[in-house]
Amino acid sequence: MSKVESKHITKCLKPFPKEIIHRVLSLREFVWDLYPKCNELIYDNYNAVAVGWSPTDRMGHVFCNLAIGRTSHNVHFGFLWGSKLSDPDKILIGEGNQYRYILVPELKKFPKKYIIKLVKEAYINALSKVKDPGQLKSGLTIVKSVSEKKRTLKSLKSRKRMLGRR
Numbered sequence: 001m002s003k004v005e006s007k008h009i010t011k012c013l014k015p016f017p018k019e020i021i022h023r024v025l026s027l028r029e030f031v032w033d034l035y036p037k038c039n040e041l042i043y044d045n046y047n048a049v050a051v052g053w054s055p056t057d058r059m060g061h062v063f064c065n066l067a068i069g070r071t072s073h074n075v076h077f078g079f080l081w082g083s084k085l086s087d088p089d090k091i092l093i094g095e096g097n098q099y100r101y102i103l104v105p106e107l108k109k110f111p112k113k114y115i116i117k118l119v120k121e122a123y124i125n126a127l128s129k130v131k132d133p134g135q136l137k138s139g140l141t142i143v144k145s146v147s148e149k150k151r152t153l154k155s156l157k158s159r160k161r162m163l164g165r166r
Helices: 007-013 018-034 112-129 153-164
Strands: 039-044 048-054 064-069 075-079 100-103 141-146
Touching (some): 007 018, 007 039, 007 048, 018 064, 018 075, 064 112, 075 112
Parallel strands (some): 039 141
Antiparallel strands (some): 039 048, 048 064, 075 100
8 A cells, every 4th residue: 555545644634734734744755755665554543643654563563653643733753662762963852761753843844864864773673673574564554543532622622611610
C-alpha cells in the first residue's frame, strides 16, 4: 500500500484543519520516501491520531512516528525509543524513559537533514529489536486501532464547563 495508499490516514485526519492535514501528509511522504519498505501503523485514538513506521507490524518496533493532538492540534515528529538516540544538537523534547519528539509548527522549520540522521539511527535500533526475521513485513498500511469516541476541542470545553458547575 505505502505512500500512495492514503485513504486510511486521510479518513483519520478529516476532523483537522486543512493546514494540519497538509503538514501531516507532507511529513508522512517524507518518511515513506526514506523507508518505502517499512510499514505504516495507524492509531486513531481518543486523544490523538498517531502514525508510526515499523519494519514489522508491531508497535514495539516503531522507529519514528507522527502524532496529532485532537484538542491542541500540535504535530509531533517523534521516536518511540528516542532516549536511545544520539541527538547531538539536543533538539528532541521529552524526559521519560523512551519517547522523544520535536514539535512541527510549520514545514519550513522542519530540520530535515538532522531528522534524516536520527531516523536512520532509530531504524537501525528498531531492526536490532526484531528477534524473528519472519516478523518483517514490507510496505503495508495497517490500521491498528480506532476509538469510537474521539475527544474534540468542543467536548473538552463542554467537560470543563460541567466540572466548573460542581
